[in-house]
Amino acid sequence: MPSPGRVPVRSAVRAWVYDRVIAGMTSTWYRQVLTRLPHGARMLDVGIGTGAALARCADVVRAKELSVVGLDIDPDYVACCRAALERADLTGHVAPVLGSVYDHRGGPYDAVYFSASLMLLPDPAAAIAHVAALLAPDGRLYATQTFHHRRSPLLEWAKPLAQHVTTIHFGRVTYEHEFRKAFADAGVELEELSTMRSTRRSSYRLAVARLPEAA
Numbered sequence: 001m002p003s004p005g006r007v008p009v010r011s012a013v014r015a016w017v018y019d020r021v022i023a024g025m026t027s028t029w030y031r032q033v034l035t036r037l038p039h040g041a042r043m044l045d046v047g048i049g050t051g052a053a054l055a056r057c058a059d060v061v062r063a064k065e066l067s068v069v070g071l072d073i074d075p076d077y078v079a080c081c082r083a084a085l086e087r088a089d090l091t092g093h094v095a096p097v098l099g100s101v102y103d104h105r106g107g108p109y110d111a112v113y114f115s116a117s118l119m120l121l122p123d124p125a126a127a128i129a130h131v132a133a134l135l136a137p138d139g140r141l142y143a144t145q146t147f148h149h150r151r152s153p154l155l156e157w158a159k160p161l162a163q164h165v166t167t168i169h170f171g172r173v174t175y176e177h178e179f180r181k182a183f184a185d186a187g188v189e190l191e192e193l194s195t196m197r198s199t200r201r202s203s204y205r206l207a208v209a210r211l212p213e214a215a
Contacts, residue, residue: 026144045068051088078096082096116146145204
């Protein structure tokens, strides 16, 4: 395995594309979630990617003394994530893990965060139910997600194909009713769904959820 400071060329190229397309937007999303966490919180980051977005929030992670386990199923991204965390001096706070959310057995966590990763999963409801069981009694599940306001068959067709050009898995077009249904099917209560930014065709939302018995 290469050292954290050395990343294979193929991994570095894929990470460069990912960071240019994704990290600028999602770093703002990360900051909104991280600022809500209590001091010393332990968080599971599902779909940490290259770690670039989290690294841009290093000041919050260090100031709050957060502990983060970052899951991703892409070995190229995890290799680059380790290097990004080392550059940001976050290796004492963040542990990248190559693995599937469905197989993860860590915790208990004060927070679980899906940064635009929830609706990429083959079974979002099963993922929600699984990680909810890893939460501490007063823990919260956070998700940031792009919603499209109206059905777009063209976008539904084109979005999955973008992976072949960018190497980034954008998943499927997400609509609010589908997102809400995933939480309802998992038996997890959505207590907040706020809009961070909106355009005519889509909006960027922050969801906060909890187990009903935590109410």
